[in-house]
Amino acid sequence: MSSMKNFTTAFTFFLAIIAPLVIVTVALRQPDGENAPLEALKAKYPIEHQAGVDHGKMEILQQDFQNPHEITAACLSCHTERGHELMQSAHFTWEREAYIPGRGITYLGKKNLLNNFCTGVQSNEGSCMKCHTGYGWDDKEFDFENQYNIDCIVCHDNTGTYKKASGAAGYPVMGESGPDFKNILANVGQPKSENCGACHFTGGGGNNVKHGDLEMALLTAGRNVDVHMGVDGSNMSCLDCHTAENHVMKGRYYGVSSTNTQRMSCEECHTEFPHLKSILNEHSVKVSCQTCHIPVYAKVNKTKITWDWSTATRKKDGKPYEELDEEGNATYTSIKGDFDWEKNVKPEYLWFNGTADHHLMTDRVDTTQPFLKINTLNGEYRDRHSKIIPVKVHRGRQPYDTENLTVIQAKLWDKEKGKGALWLDLEWERAIKEGMAYVDMPYSGKHDFVATEMYLPVNHMVSDAGEAVSCKECHTPENGRLAALNDFYMPGRDRNALLDFTGKMLLILSLFGVVVHAVIRIISARQSKLQQTH
Amino acid sequence: MDNNSKKAYVYKGFERFWHWNQALLIFLLAFTGFEIHSSYNLFGYETAVDLHNKAAWAFIILIIFAIFWHFTTGEWKQYIPTTENLRAQAEFYLFGIFRNAPHPTKKTVISKLNPLQRLVYLGLKVLIIPVMVASGLLYMFYRYPQDGGIEFINIDNLEIIALIHTFGAFILMAFVIVHLYLITTGHTITSNLKAMITGWEELDVEENEAEKKDNEAAKK
Numbered sequence: 001m002s003s004m005k006n007f008t009t010a011f012t013f014f015l016a017i018i019a020p021l022v023i024v025t026v027a028l029r030q031p032d033g034e035n036a037p038l039e040a041l042k043a044k045y046p047i048e049h050q051a052g053v054d055h056g057k058m059e060i061l062q063q064d065f066q067n068p069h070e071i072t073a074a075c076l077s078c079h080t081e082r083g084h085e086l087m088q089s090a091h092f093t094w095e096r097e098a099y100i101p102g103r104g105i106t107y108l109g110k111k112n113l114l115n116n117f118c119t120g121v122q123s124n125e126g127s128c129m130k131c132h133t134g135y136g137w138d139d140k141e142f143d144f145e146n147q148y149n150i151d152c153i154v155c156h157d158n159t160g161t162y163k164k165a166s167g168a169a170g171y172p173v174m175g176e177s178g179p180d181f182k183n184i185l186a187n188v189g190q191p192k193s194e195n196c197g198a199c200h201f202t203g204g205g206g207n208n209v210k211h212g213d214l215e216m217a218l219l220t221a222g223r224n225v226d227v228h229m230g231v232d233g234s235n236m237s238c239l240d241c242h243t244a245e246n247h248v249m250k251g252r253y254y255g256v257s258s259t260n261t262q263r264m265s266c267e268e269c270h271t272e273f274p275h276l277k278s279i280l281n282e283h284s285v286k287v288s289c290q291t292c293h294i295p296v297y298a299k300v301n302k303t304k305i306t307w308d309w310s311t312a313t314r315k316k317d318g319k320p321y322e323e324l325d326e327e328g329n330a331t332y333t334s335i336k337g338d339f340d341w342e343k344n345v346k347p348e349y350l351w352f353n354g355t356a357d358h359h360l361m362t363d364r365v366d367t368t369q370p371f372l373k374i375n376t377l378n379g380e381y382r383d384r385h386s387k388i389i390p391v392k393v394h395r396g397r398q399p400y401d402t403e404n405l406t407v408i409q410a411k412l413w414d415k416e417k418g419k420g421a422l423w424l425d426l427e428w429e430r431a432i433k434e435g436m437a438y439v440d441m442p443y444s445g446k447h448d449f450v451a452t453e454m455y456l457p458v459n460h461m462v463s464d465a466g467e468a469v470s471c472k473e474c475h476t477p478e479n480g481r482l483a484a485l486n487d488f489y490m491p492g493r494d495r496n497a498l499l500d501f502t503g504k505m506l507l508i509l510s511l512f513g514v515v516v517h518a519v520i521r522i523i524s525a526r527q528s529k530l531q532q533t534h
Numbered sequence: 535m536d537n538n539s540k541k542a543y544v545y546k547g548f549e550r551f552w553h554w555n556q557a558l559l560i561f562l563l564a565f566t567g568f569e570i571h572s573s574y575n576l577f578g579y580e581t582a583v584d585l586h587n588k589a590a591w592a593f594i595i596l597i598i599f600a601i602f603w604h605f606t607t608g609e610w611k612q613y614i615p616t617t618e619n620l621r622a623q624a625e626f627y628l629f630g631i632f633r634n635a636p637h638p639t640k641k642t643v644i645s646k647l648n649p650l651q652r653l654v655y656l657g658l659k660v661l662i663i664p665v666m667v668a669s670g671l672l673y674m675f676y677r678y679p680q681d682g683g684i685e686f687i688n689i690d691n692l693e694i695i696a697l698i699h700t701f702g703a704f705i706l707m708a709f710v711i712v713h714l715y716l717i718t719t720g721h722t723i724t725s726n727l728k729a730m731i732t733g734w735e736e737l738d739v740e741e742n743e744a745e746k747k748d749n750e751a752a753k754k
Binding site: 019279282285286382470471472475476477488489490491492493494495496499500502503504506507509510511513514517518520521524525528 | 580
């Protein structure tokens with residue numbers, strides 16, 4: 001009877017202890033099965049667009065064109081409205097109308113903004129416009145209202161043979177040494193990633209120099225480099241995400257953009273709740289997808305991390321020279337100064353609400369600051385529209401006028417020596433004078449170099465869940481990825497030192513009190529036993 | 535067995551189920567919670583968060599059942615604070631216990647808590663645990679009003695919630711340490727523990743008739 005009762009008691013006790021464990025374990029089980037929406041997306045994108053027109057059958061395209069403007073005219077003779085469309089596009093205007101708080105309505109873009117790579121296009125158009133979707137922009141006189149100045153082929157050539165010439169203000173190589181235009185025009189179509197990459201992969205003067213997450217390797221690499229573009233994965237093209245309506249592309253680069261419009265977002269395809277685990281989905285209120293899913297950028301080739309113009313113009317034996325690293329990247333050139341390159345770079349992190357400001361040529365340099373922000377990405381924790389994003393921070397030193405306190409637009413390039421171009425004449429004073437005169441800015445005759453930072457949001461080279469940033473890389477007290485973002489409390493990273501100290505003391509005192517009490521009890525029990533036996 | 539004492543059924547089945555589950559959940563919440571606080575690495579951060587959130591829900595469900603039980607059985611009256619014997623009880627723990635003095639408060643089935651226990655457990659029930667549950671729920675859900683743009687319930691900063699939750703955790707842990715030790719201060723070292731496991735405990739006689747009946751019924 002008693003053993004039966006003992007058994008029942010023990011069994012009940014066992015149940016009471018084990019039941020919650022079972023409940024918690026069952027509740028903890030991950031939902032089975034695949035991520036159905038993700039599988040649907042994977043099935044959607046490999047479908048290739050089929051052209052509805054064979055341009056090879058168009059007689060007008062089979063002429064012997066003497067200059068590229070005639071080609072544009074031929075395109076526009078059928079696509080009658082596209083010229084007007086493109087003349088509105090930032091790919092052609094290189095500026096956008098934007099309201100910036102504190103400045104009002106601005107017309108800013110690559111056309112007139114500073115950067116801390118080659119510092120700016122003005123006075124250097126002849127070279128820079130190799131990446132303009134037009135022909136002949138080599139000075140301030142370029143006609144943006146003439147639709148025959150549009151270069152259609154640079155984006156729509158599907159043969160990969162069309163090339164703009166270097167230093168030719170956007171004109172292609174034509175004639176004897178040029179490619180087969182009849183073939184090119186017979187094979188025009190939707191832009192391929194190669195077309196976009198020709199400029200967007202090589203900004204700043206070479207492959208992956210500027211962005212770090214946009215480079216030639218994306219065309220051939222696997223999904224370990226980019227889950228979307230990986231040739232062994234969905235093999236998506238730029239346009240699959242960066243869709244265009246009337247030649248206005250979706251997606252922004254905040255080195256030149258200012259407003260929270262026309263942005264590309266992961267959520268458009270993946271929704272705001274892409275994870276099976278709700279705790280991960282909840283992060284999306286404050287954390288962008290890219291923050292976790294781009295653990296490193298420049299995964300294949302190095303990108304420029306610093307650019308110090310102050311060391312430019314040095315000569316060896318009276319001649320300009322270069323120094324290369326083991327991969328063949330220039331770490332010093334007489335025409336550009338010193339660079340640092342890095343591969344597999346961990347991004348830095350900022351709050352960003354989609355709006356940005358820029359340091360304009362007319363703005364003052366604040367020499368009390370440790371560095372000057374070429375562009376400012378706006379955002380903070382308390383701003384409901386802000387999310388944490390990964391950025392490439394490009395740090396530079398570039399010339400400024402020490403009297404007028406303005407950042408200098410220098411003339412770097414010209415067709416020939418003797419016109420003051422830094423890259424040909426290796427002389428700062430003359431290059432600065434020519435550049436500032438071109439942009440109608442005063443120059444005091446005194447320059448020095450100022451440290452600058454530029455913030456380039458990192459959006460590509462996306463990793464899948466397996467490679468994504470883990471919890472502990474941010475939720476850690478020391479040297480976490482988000483250590484610099486200290487305007488909010490993050491569990492696991494932050495603590496109140498006084499509270500923790502008080503709490504620990506409370507536990508230690510409790511333990512101490514209990515132990516002391518127990519010891520006194522034991523001793524007094526022994527003494528009373530001794531007294532009894534005596 | 536003491537001649538002046540008699541076995542009584544002190545802790546009912548649900549009470550014991552509730553107590554031990556609560557104990558387990560509090561330990562689980564503490565071990566995972568302090569890992570989330572980055573005090574150590576044990577389960578791994580992601581697992582710790584998962585366990586902590588799941589255990590929190592299990593705890594909330596248990597609390598709902600316990601509240602129901604307390605009110606339907608009238609057991610909530612056990613926690614009505616009293617100053618009677620309060621000083622004597624404190625003195626017992628500070629001095630009397632070392633001299634083998636008798637417990638100043640007679641434990642009976644309808645009054646099984648001494649005045650100190652009444653105060654401490656009431657404090658847990660109406661202050662510490664509600665604060666932990668409330669701050670825990672805010673911790674889990676503070677994002678949603680923000681996302682939905684409901685201005686007046688928007689919480690801009692997690693810090694105050696997190697600090698309250700952390701402080702509560704320290705208090706609970708201090709309670710656990712002292713509570714575990716005080717288990718040993720019953721009639722014998724293990725009598726309190728046995729009572730909470732089996733429900734039965736040796737109580738000093740002075741039972742009234744009604745209790746006797748209860749006990750008879752329970753024995754059957």
